[in-house]
Amino acid sequence: MDSSRPETGGTPGSADKSPTDSQIPFVPAQRQPSTVESDTSSTATTAGGAPPQEERVWKAGRLEPMPIRPLPKAPPSIHILGPTVFLVALGVGMGESYMWPRLVLVFGPEIRWLFLVGVSLQAVVMLEMSRYAMATGESIFYGAARVFKPLMWFFFLTAILVYIWPGHLSAGASAFERVTGIPWQMTAVAGMLLVGVVFTLAKVIYNLLESVLSICIGLLVVGTSVVAAMVGNLSDLTSTISGMFAFGYFPPEAMTAAWFPIIVGSVAFAGPSGMQQMWYTLHLRDKGAGMGAHIPQIRGLRHSGEQETMPSRGFMFDTSDPAEMAKWKGWRRWVTFDAMVLFWGITMLVTISFTVLAQASARFDPNVADLIRAGDRDASLDAMASSFSAAGSPVLGTVFFCFIALIGLNATLGLFDSFSRGQADMTYNFVPGAKKIGVSKLYAMFLWGLIVFGILVLLFGPADGPAAILDVLAFLSAFAMGAYCVVLLLVNNLTLPKPIRPGIVSNAVIAFAALFYLGALFYSLFAFGVVVD
Structure with missing residues (x-):
């Protein structure tokens, strides 16, 4: 796996450090009407005392214009896991291993057609999220601003x-x-402290996390596929x-207050x-995808002292070139x-394995469906562990719970990094005085704040959060x-140049x-008085 960033002809971030950064080799093409403008506020004077050289910029919204820079050459299309590993680690969680097997x-x-719809929508969303990030090097949060x-x-x-x-970590633990x-x-x-120490000592956090998550996801995909082949049969x-x-x-029972919110949540969290x-x-940017380089x-x-x-x-x-x-x-x-291939395919493969296990x-245990209807939330996991054991050895039941623990670890690694990365990005760019702290230190502050709060909750409170606000949190997430x-839709269609805006089909899907x-969320709320579960 290659975690290196594309070559851009200079050190990342050096464009903002040098007064001659407007002299990066660039051949202007036809001027973009009313969008690409000349900016004389960030110009450079030539060695011979010539007049300042105008720098072309792209104006988007009321924030600072974006200077025009060369787009790095793209790597080969077919590649091993890259930024997608974060979405797979965050996506292949309790939804795929617990919620959908329970529905099956x-x-x-037959209820799995809804999963196909959900994960396919997510794949298109992923493509459109990447459009803005790769075109600008900015996060979607900056685009929203x-x-x-x-x-x-x-x-x-x-x-x-x-x-x-710390709900994901609690489930895995x-x-x-x-x-x-x-x-x-x-x-x-112990897991939270370990994550904090590892992220603190890492030279470049993205490179370390991509490698670790790739190994974990590989173990999960191969392991569940092998055991599913042992436990299930061709009919499953x-x-x-x-x-x-x-x-x-869509059976009539699915439209009841007991199950409709669960189905909505399962589809949304496919x-x-x-x-x-x-x-x-943000992970695309740290990978160096497109202008993120x-x-x-x-x-x-x-x-952090080495942070550019x-x-x-x-x-x-230059979209006219x-x-x-x-x-x-x-x-x-x-x-x-x-x-x-990677996101849609791997997510689908893992959930197929868990669905085969559920049917086996x-x-x-023919009574497992009745137990689930009666409110036993752990019945499906216990039944799948039993099917593992019945396949050959009680050791396989232990292996199943190890898979669940691995899922919790994957989600925790991804969430801790992603939360800290997103909050640091918004704070650095839009909170006065935050630039003096630096983005790496802001990342560490949010990371350790999350860890300390999580430890306090684990030791002294409910791990999933106060019961009184669980519905609010579920509602906000969906x-x-x-x-x-x-x-x-707003960011891609209002802030990007016309040649690289999404087409009508992509816009329609989003x-x-x-x-x-x-x-679905508001229908569930008003029809049943319940949000997603």
Whole structure:
């Protein structure tokens, strides 16, 4: 796996350090009417005392214009895991391993057509999130601020309200306790401290995390596939796959107050949920995708003194230059492979494995569906562990809970990094005086603040957050998904040059996603008085 960034002809971030940065080799093409403008405020004087050289910029919104820079050449389209590993780590969580197997046990594999819709929508969202990030080197949060700053602050506050609760880590630690007998609180606290220390000592956080998560995801994909092949049979696999195409199947029981909110939540959380797609734009930047190659990578606190100066805005390439547009198409092919093969494919493979396991568990324990209907939330996990054991050895039941613990670890690593990265990005760019602290130190502050709060909650309070606000948090998480689709439409269509804006089909899919997420959420709220579960 290659975690290196594309070559841009200079040190990342150096564009903002040198007074001659406007002299980067660039052949101006035909001027973009009323969009690309000359900026004499950041000019350079030649050695012979010639008049200052005008720098071309792209104006988007009321924030600082983006200087025109060369777009790096795209790497080969077919590649090993890159930034997608973060979405896979965050997406392949309790939804794929718990929520959807539970629905299959109650309603049958035909209900999986809704999963296909959900994960396919997420793949298109991923492609459109990447459009802005690769074209500018800015996060989608910065793009939202270019449209309307309060939009960005909504996501800043939502992240704090929703993602400070250590629920994923608690679920993984609970599974680990069933294997080892070690109290889950002890494991969860030790896990958070370990994550903090590792991220603090890392030279470049992205490179370390991409490598670790790639190994964990590889173990999860291979392990679940092998055990599913041992436990399930051809009939389980056939019904799992055919169920994905049973479009329109929706039994009457699914429209009840007990199950409709669960189904809505399961569809919304097929793949990454909440703000995870928005954080993906920051991982693309640290990978050096597109114009992100001009932005420095975030370093661990120990190496924060080596952090290059972070520019106060992103960059744009010359969209009227055919050579630049050819490179842009190369980047779009690269991220399309990421979205459709790696993200969509790996997520689908893991959930197929868990669905096969769920169907096999129903044969070993025919009463599991009744237990789930009666409110036993752990019945599906216990049944799948039993089917593992029945496949050959009680050791396999232990392996299953190890998979659940691994899922919790993957999600924790991804969430801790993503939350800290997103909050640091918004704070650095839009809180007065934050630039004096530096983005690496801001990252560390949010990371350790999250860890300290999580430890306090684990030791002295409910790990999933106060019961009184759980519905509010669930609502905000799902609402954020509909909201970011609306923001995505605004950002991509109002702030990008016309040649690289999304087409009518992409816009239609994102608009449908916004209506689906928000419509289903509010219907569940007003029809049943319940938000997603």
